[in-house]
Amino acid sequence: MRLSSYFLPTLKEIPAEAQIASHRLMLRAGMIRQSASGIYTWLPMGWRVLRKIEQIVREEQDAAGAQELLMPTIQSAEIWRESGRYDAYGKEMLRFTDRHDREMLYGPTNEELITQIFRDNVKSYRELPRILYHIQWKFRDEVRPRFGVMRGREFLMKDSYSFDLDYEGAKRSYTAMFNAYLRTFKRMGLTAVPMAADSGAIGGNLTHEFHVLAETGESGVYYDVAYDELAAKDAIDLDALSTLYAVTDEKHSPDAPNCPPPDRLKVARGIEVGHIFYFGTKYSEAMGARVAGPDGTPVTVEMGSYGIGVSRLVGAIIEAYHDDRGIKWPEAVAPFKVGIVNLKTGDAACDTVCEDAYAKLSAAGIEVLYDDRDERAGVKFADMDLIGLPWQLVAGPKGVAQGLVELKNRHTGEKQELSVESALARLGA
RNA sequence: CGGGGUGUAGCUCAGCCUGGUAGAGCGCCAGCUUUGGGAGCUGGAUGCCGGAGGUUCGAAUCCUCUCGCCCCGACCA
Numbered sequence: 001m002r003l004s005s006y007f008l009p010t011l012k013e014i015p016a017e018a019q020i021a022s023h024r025l026m027l028r029a030g031m032i033r034q035s036a037s038g039i040y041t042w043l044p045m046g047w048r049v050l051r052k053i054e055q056i057v058r059e060e061q062d063a064a065g066a067q068e069l070l071m072p073t074i075q076s077a078e079i080w081r082e083s084g085r086y087d088a089y090g091k092e093m094l095r096f097t098d099r100h101d102r103e104m105l106y107g108p109t110n111e112e113l114i115t116q117i118f119r120d121n122v123k124s125y126r127e128l129p130r131i132l133y134h135i136q137w138k139f140r141d142e143v144r145p146r147f148g149v150m151r152g153r154e155f156l157m158k159d160s161y162s163f164d165l166d167y168e169g170a171k172r173s174y175t176a177m178f179n180a181y182l183r184t185f186k187r188m189g190l191t192a193v194p195m196a197a198d199s200g201a202i203g204g205n206l207t208h209e210f211h212v213l214a215e216t217g218e219s220g221v222y223y224d225v226a227y228d229e230l231a232a233k234d235a236i237d238l239d240a241l242s243t244l245y246a247v248t249d250e251k252h253s254p255d256a257p258n259c260p261p262p263d264r265l266k267v268a269r270g271i272e273v274g275h276i277f278y279f280g281t282k283y284s285e286a287m288g289a290r291v292a293g294p295d296g297t298p299v300t301v302e303m304g305s306y307g308i309g310v311s312r313l314v315g316a317i318i319e320a321y322h323d324d325r326g327i328k329w330p331e332a333v334a335p336f337k338v339g340i341v342n343l344k345t346g347d348a349a350c351d352t353v354c355e356d357a358y359a360k361l362s363a364a365g366i367e368v369l370y371d372d373r374d375e376r377a378g379v380k381f382a383d384m385d386l387i388g389l390p391w392q393l394v395a396g397p398k399g400v401a402q403g404l405v406e407l408k409n410r411h412t413g414e415k416q417e418l419s420v421e422s423a424l425a426r427l428g429a
Numbered sequence: 430c431g432g433g434g435u436g437u438a439g440c441u442c443a444g445c446c447u448g449g450u451a452g453a454g455c456g457c458c459a460g461c462u463u464u465g466g467g468a469g470c471u472g473g474a475u476g477c478c479g480g481a482g483g484u485u486c487g488a489a490u491c492c493u494c495u496c497g498c499c500c501c502g503a504c505c506a
Contacts, residue, residue: 012455012467013441017499037498091430092505109506142505143430157506209506275506309506343465378466385466396465406465 001336002358003371007044010383020216022318023148025327029387031314038145038153045387046314048335050156053313054135056187056332057158064180066131066160071113073137077103079112083286092140106139111283111305114161118301119289125165125299128291129173133160135310147218150271150315160306165293167280170302174206174278175238177306181210181274182231184308188317189330191231192273193223195246206278206304209248211270214319220249221270224260271316278304321411327388328410336369338427339389343377343396353395353405353420357429364429385410393423 008030017034018024026032031046042050058068077095080086094106107113114132122130135158145153162173178194185192194208211221223246230241245258248270253259281300283289290298321328331337338361342354354370361368369389371380377396384392394406399417407423408415418426 009439011440016435016441019500034498138506140505144500144502144504146500151505155506159506272506307506312506341465376464376466376468378464378468381466383467394465398465 001369003369004373006369008387009043010386012382018148020147020150020319021322022150022216022315025318025322025386026148026315029327032149034148038142038151040149040152040154045335049314049329049333050311052333052335053188053317054156054158054310057184057308057310058135060180060184060187061133061158061160063183064131064176066133066177066180068134069117069132070134071107071110071117071136073107073139075105075107075110075113077105079116079287080105083112083115083283085112092142094139094141107136108138108140109305109307110134110136110159111161111303112287115283115287115289115303118161118163119284119287122163123291125291125293128301129162129164129169131160131162131173131176133158133306148315149311150218150319152311155309156311158308158310162304162306163284163289164302164304165291165299167302170278170280170304171206174276174304177276177304178208179238181276181306181308185210185212185273186231188313188333190273190313190317190320191228193221193227193231193246193270194241195221195223195248195270196251206276208276209272210274210276211248212273212313212316212320213268213270214316215269216319217269217271219270219272220252221268222247222249222252222259223266223268224258225264225266226260228266271312271319272309273313273316274306274308276304276306278302322388325382326386329388329390331390334367334390335387336367336389338366338368338391338393339384339387340368340370341377341380341384341392341394342370342372343380343394345372345374347397347400349400350395350397353400357393357395357405357420357424360424361427361429366427366429391427393427395420 010030011028014024015027018027026046029045030043031049032040032042035041077086093108096104098104135156137154138157139154142151142153145151160177162170164170164173190212192210192212194210196208224244227244227246230237243258245256245260280302284301284303290300293299317330317333318327321330340354340357342350344350358368358370371384388410390410392408392410394408399405403419404417405420405423406415406417407426
């Protein structure tokens, strides 16, 4: 993509409405624009990142055996009455009527809908287990949206739902999702700590919140340092992990049996990016989701649901990866892998080198953003640092005269002068 | 939903107290000079001063109502 023709409205000044780093940077880096409180338009740069994250989530769900489908954003009040939540949910649910005065709502979650789909279409225990998921926009009419996409009213969420014949099966599904979540966040360069909903271990209540560690996180978290060691390994030892102490501050209790001594207890801040829970037959019972068991008698299925805040993750990743100049994207979710900075557009030598590098990188399937604008060097450097692509390939008259370009690593800040060929080789072209 | 704040040019903001018909910096457009970390000079365009009502000869400014947005708290992927 050529920056001269890319829709990327960057901001030099800090928008007054934004308080936290990720919100300010998303606005400044031309990723989003607010259209109403807690509701955002995703501009091309932001949209690319959102899709990258979504794709990682999708791949890990698929790998864990979940199957993707797509449920609508608009739901009928009817099924919510069946589950009893229509009256229970409160003002967070956006309700309205259609032209026939039917009560409708913009879905804040999808337990009812998926349960309806399941009960209408699955009749035998032999079809179990099933884990179904979708990645869809949700709306929760939060009283006070804030922090940009971190707590918006409209947000993109991945929600999975598991259906099993019995508790043991449900637990297997839960474990599969637990595992998939750890892998998902790790691929994005995040350390996500699963927090028990109470200070007990995984065995009792099957529910965990996943918190990404970031200095600017909204909630305080306490966890056993052993977690860091376990999380660093490639193979995740679930049994070991499940006994570790890890809770949010409101649940912290130094007296808990598995709470480590102070020197083994880490205090950090976290952003909740995922929440998984087993809820048994709450919806299947209310909505009549039953299958024929092995002996022919109806069995009410055991369910669980598993959410990941996809759009929130964009903000969470920025909270974890930025400096005072801008964003520092982990490669896995970067909107482009490399940015080419032509320091003197119009200079024949510079243009040739840049065009050549652009063509070769593109041909190699590497996502590249070429800053071919007729701007001053300072402007280009500042924008490139702001949008935070992992690699910057800088070509200026001085270096080019000697056949050299500069390769800068946005994360480490390390710069290297080297030939175009070796720079391209370094980038995988 | 309680408490507080704010709305003026694309962005950040001044002007409001003490009414006299709209400003700065950045950005944008043109020209010249610059050219390895957000350039300099010159010229130019841009505003129903959030909206409605009121007071007044006259309202961005004072009064009333209303809407939007932000912050703190209680609540959430």
